[in-house]
Amino acid sequence: MLAIFQDIQARLNDTPHLMRLGRLFSETVLIEIDSEEFYLRFDRGRLVDVTPGPSRKTPWRFALRTDAEALHRFWCARPEPGFHDIFGLVKIGRGRIDGDILCLVKNLRFFKDVMALARHKEGVTA
Amino acid sequence: MSIEPITGRYLTVDVAGAPRRIYFEEAGQGQAVLCLHTAGADSRQWRHLMNDAEVTATHRLIAFDMPWHGKSLPPEGFETEEYLLTTEAYIETVLAVIDGLGLEKPVLAGCSMGGRIALQLAALHGDRFSGFIAIEASDFQAAWYDIDWFHRPDAHGGEMGAALVSANISPFAPDQERWNTLWMFMQSGPGVFRGDLSFYTQDKSLIDRLGQIKTDNTPVHLIVGAYDMTCTPEDARRTAAAIPGATLAVMDELGHFPMSEHPAGFRPFFVDALGRMPRARSQAA
Numbered sequence: 001m002l003a004i005f006q007d008i009q010a011r012l013n014d015t016p017h018l019m020r021l022g023r024l025f026s027e028t029v030l031i032e033i034d035s036e037e038f039y040l041r042f043d044r045g046r047l048v049d050v051t052p053g054p055s056r057k058t059p060w061r062f063a064l065r066t067d068a069e070a071l072h073r074f075w076c077a078r079p080e081p082g083f084h085d086i087f088g089l090v091k092i093g094r095g096r097i098d099g100d101i102l103c104l105v106k107n108l109r110f111f112k113d114v115m116a117l118a119r120h121k122e123g124v125t126a
Numbered sequence: 127m128s129i130e131p132i133t134g135r136y137l138t139v140d141v142a143g144a145p146r147r148i149y150f151e152e153a154g155q156g157q158a159v160l161c162l163h164t165a166g167a168d169s170r171q172w173r174h175l176m177n178d179a180e181v182t183a184t185h186r187l188i189a190f191d192m193p194w195h196g197k198s199l200p201p202e203g204f205e206t207e208e209y210l211l212t213t214e215a216y217i218e219t220v221l222a223v224i225d226g227l228g229l230e231k232p233v234l235a236g237c238s239m240g241g242r243i244a245l246q247l248a249a250l251h252g253d254r255f256s257g258f259i260a261i262e263a264s265d266f267q268a269a270w271y272d273i274d275w276f277h278r279p280d281a282h283g284g285e286m287g288a289a290l291v292s293a294n295i296s297p298f299a300p301d302q303e304r305w306n307t308l309w310m311f312m313q314s315g316p317g318v319f320r321g322d323l324s325f326y327t328q329d330k331s332l333i334d335r336l337g338q339i340k341t342d343n344t345p346v347h348l349i350v351g352a353y354d355m356t357c358t359p360e361d362a363r364r365t366a367a368a369i370p371g372a373t374l375a376v377m378d379e380l381g382h383f384p385m386s387e388h389p390a391g392f393r394p395f396f397v398d399a400l401g402r403m404p405r406a407r408s409q410a411a
Contacts, residue, residue, distance in 0.1 A: 078297050081352045085293040091270065091355045105271075106281045108289035 001068065002052055004075075004118050005031070005038055009047040011117040018117075019045035022110040027103065029111070030063035033071060047114070062099035064115075070094040077120045086115060132176045134197075139222035141193070141201075142215060148223060149197035150190035154182025157256070157405055158232035160224065161189040162240025164262075164383060165322030166287050167310040168196025171237070174389035175396060185400060188232075190223055192216075194318045209321035213329050216243045217250065224254065233403045235259040235396075238357065238382060239326045241348075245365070248346055249335035257345040257403035259396070262354050262382050264361035265336060265368065269327035277317040284312040287319040294382030296353035298391060307386045333368075341371030347399045348372060351380035373402065 012018055022045030030053075031038045037053025039060060051058070066074075066089055073083040082092035089095030097104065104111060134151045151169055153176040161172045169189035176187045191198040194209055201207075220243060224232060233256050236244035241263025248258045271290060276283040288311035295304050311319065339346060346369055350362035359376045366374040375395055377384060384392035 082355070084297050084353060085355070087270075087290070087293040088355050091293075091358075102272075102275060105275050105286050105290070108286060109292070112289060112292065 001033055001036060001071075002038065002050065005040065005050040008114060008117045009050055012045075012047045012114055015117070018110065018113055021045065021113070022107065025107045025110055027061040027107075028059065030058075030060040030099075032063060032065040033068050045110070060099065062097060062101060062104045064095060064097055066095040074115075075118045075120060079119075086112060130173075130177050131179075131182065132173060136197075137190075137223065137226045139219075139226045141219050141222055144201050146193045146201060146219065146222075147199050148190050148193065148219075148226075150188055150223070150227070151176065152186060152188040153177070154184075154186045156184040156186055157400075157403070158186045158188060158229045159259075159400070160220070160229065160232045160234050161187060162220070162234070162236035162243065163189065163192070163195065164238035164240060165326055166291070166314045166319035167307075167383075167386075168192075170196070170310060171307070171383060171386035175385055175393070178393065181393075181397065181400070188227065188229070192219060194315060194321070200315070209317050211239075211322050211325035213243070213246055213325065213331055216325065217246060220247060221251065221254065231256045233257050233259065233400070235261065235399075236263065237261040237385065238263070239322055241357075242326060242332060245339070245346070245369075246332055246335065248339045248344065248369075249332070252340055252344045255344055256405075257347070259347050259349065259399045259403070260365075261349045261384065262351065262357045262362075263348055264357045264365045265333045266330045267327055267356060267361065269323065273320045273323040273327060276323070277320040282312075283316055283319060284314050287311045287314060291356075291382065293355050294353065295387045296351060296379055296381040296391075298353075298379040299381065299387040303387050303389065307383045310386075336365065336368040337370070339369045339372070341369065343404070345402050345404070346372040347402050348374045349377065349384070349395050349399060350374070351377045351382060351384050353379075353381035356382055375399070 026043050029040045039051045041049050082088040132153045137148045163171045168191045172189040194200045234244045241260040244258045244260045276287045288308040348366045366372045
């Protein structure tokens with residue numbers, strides 16, 4: 001899973017329009033997958049590091065908590081209903097969002113598009 | 127170069143004792159079908175069907191922008207008013223447009239909040255219509271978000287609203303139409319999406335009225351997309367089950383804005399719905 005987030009990091013930092021969308025976003029986001037933690041530290045739209053947890057001393061602004069199977073289905077080229085969006089995961093009971101949700105909503109397109117960077121292209125199953 | 131067959135004009139009607147200048151578009155001839163847009167958007171959502179020559183060969187499709195939306199201005203004094211759509215004002219507006227355009231028993235097709243009000247009209251003014259196509263429509267939806275997020279001075283409500291409702295668009299939707307659909311939300315005026323959601327997420331009055339809808343002469347057909355996280359197929363099934371005689375179609379590959387997000391995917395479901403509606407007597411001009 002760490003490799004996937006590192007791939008997201010590389011893709012984001014090579015996607016100018018997304019970095020422009022996130023230019024006011026300098027926060028740390030916690031992604032919790034089953035019991036695994038990953039701290040994503042953003043600085044002005046760049047993902048500067050991905051640090052695996054656990055950590056009790058890393059402050060974060062908001063958290064997305066889900067499970068590995070749900071995330072893999074989220075990253076399918078054509079996800080099933082509910083697995084196609086982070087709020088969809090919440091709606092179907094496969095995800096939870098905690099913390100400063102208003103901060104997330106203000107940067108929602110940016111964060112959704114970042115999370116979707118690992119989505120497989122049509123016809124590619126790897 | 128191409129010029130579309132859609133024409134747009136303005137109509138002024140009184141709602142709540144004050145004039146509203148309402149923009150409407152139309153195309154086609156035959157059975158009148160009045161089309162209602164979703165919250166936070168406008169009549170452009172219907173443009174694909176209005177440009178569909180086979181549909182407009184036998185149907186006169188009319189779509190209007192609700193006051194505060196699209197090219198319909200808010201009423202005089204809006205600058206000091208908090209926009210909060212109500213069931214009563216929505217019903218009055220739809221009936222005023224029907225009267226203003228001289229429509230005799232149109233079919234009413236509404237999506238999302240437009241579908242909600244279509245069902246309200248089916249319950250309260252069924253005799254004014256030939257039938258109802260209620261798309262992404264349910265008895266009630268509680269908000270799973272805070273509607274106040276979408277009207278605040280430190281952030282762009284339109285951009286946040288678009289990012290939120292993108293959860294309701296199917297991954298089968300062509301990218302161009304996904305973004306055209308979201309653009310309308312991005313353009314929505316300050317507080318308009320919030321004011322629409324106030325109606326959509328807080329007024330429960332339809333629940334007790336569903337059982338009084340008479341479908342013998344005015345059919346009610348619901349259509350819902352599997353990717354709709356706001357009005358889910360389960361919500362639509364519950365709603366249809368409470369209306370004696372109502373029918374329901376589930377679209378496996380569509381979301382909450384089917385006519386706008388995926389026109390080709392929605393078309394057969396809409397054509398099927400039109401086929402379920404009785405043909406009205408001659409339509410007024």
